[in-house]
Amino acid sequence: MAVMPEKNRKLALALRDLARASEYSLDTVAQGSGLTLSTVTDVFSGRVVPNRETLDRILQHLGAPKSQYALILSLHREARAELDSRRARRSEISFRSDIPLPQFGQPDPLTVATPAQFVEALRAVRIWAGSPSLRTLEARGRGRLSKSSIGAMLKADELPKYERFVAYLYACGIREKNLDVWVFTWRRLKALQGPESQWMPNLTSSTTSFG
CATH class of the missing domain: 1.10.260 (434 Repressor (Amino-terminal Domain))
Known part of the structure; x- marks a missing residue:
């Protein structure tokens, strides 16, 4: 089983704490934010890092205080940055393994004149x-x-x-x-x-x- 990234876990934990403090269930959050229950479940479990629009809809429904809102946004930026980094690494690994590239014989443009x-x-x-x-x-x-x-x-x-x-x-x-x-x-x-x-x-x- 894949290990959940730490930044995903922190973001999901902060969202669950906020929902618990407001005494909202996942069903209530989904209905109030206009999102599907599966989307809310994935976000609150840490399986998915939401985009900014989805996160804002959740936070607006939960009525997050300014201090907590700022904290969750900070956690979200870190989780998104880590996600982008993982995607870039996967893309690079996929590229390297796609076809064998020789380490010599690359075309040399130095003598190109036109x-x-x-x-x-x-x-x-x-x-x-x-x-x-x-x-x-x-x-x-x-x-x-x-x-x-x-x-x-x-x-x-x-x-x-x-x-x-x-x-x-x-x-x-x-x-x-x-x-x-x-x-x-x-x-x-x-x-x-x-x-x-x-x-x-x-x-x-x-x-x-x-x-």
């Missing part, structure tokens, strides 16, 4: 990652990628949006120093497109070293 070549290198990254489907990449993007945006980016001959190509690289398994090289290359090419390049000494269309 936006079109940059996009070609991005397509090579997808192959290096095992040619995941656009749907898979979208899922790994955690809301920052869509199938259509990835497809359009990989068919274009111009520099992609910064946030989009970084999310794409992360979804393909590019990390840390390797990601830094890609960011450096994108910024180099972006600067060369305008007069800003005059403020960047020794900036050329391609390079063979980084850092």
Whole structure:
């Protein structure tokens, strides 16, 4: 049996104490807040961390004093933060175990000289990652990628949006120093497109070293 996270337990305990002090049953809380009994039961047992709207409806019905209201909101923020952290870890574990990623042979963008070549290198990254489907990449993007945006980016001959190509690289398994090289290359090419390049000494269309 899974162990209940401590922050879930503290939040649920505070809500049960408040309901007990008001002499409200779970049925009464559900009816008064307009929530289903199963939702209230899950929240008060600690199985579920409610969203803010659900929590506010419960607290308004219970008539929580200001001091207790503030305490429960603080516990809720901590429980939600812990939940988000667990979800992020699960997503990362799922990503790592999805397909085997080689520790060598990653496409190197340092010699890229044009936006079109940059996009070609991005397509090579997808192959290096095992040619995941656009749907898979979208899922790994955690809301920052869509199938259509990835497809359009990989068919274009111009520099992609910064946030989009970084999310794409992360979804393909590019990390840390390797990601830094890609960011450096994108910024180099972006600067060369305008007069800003005059403020960047020794900036050329391609390079063979980084850092």
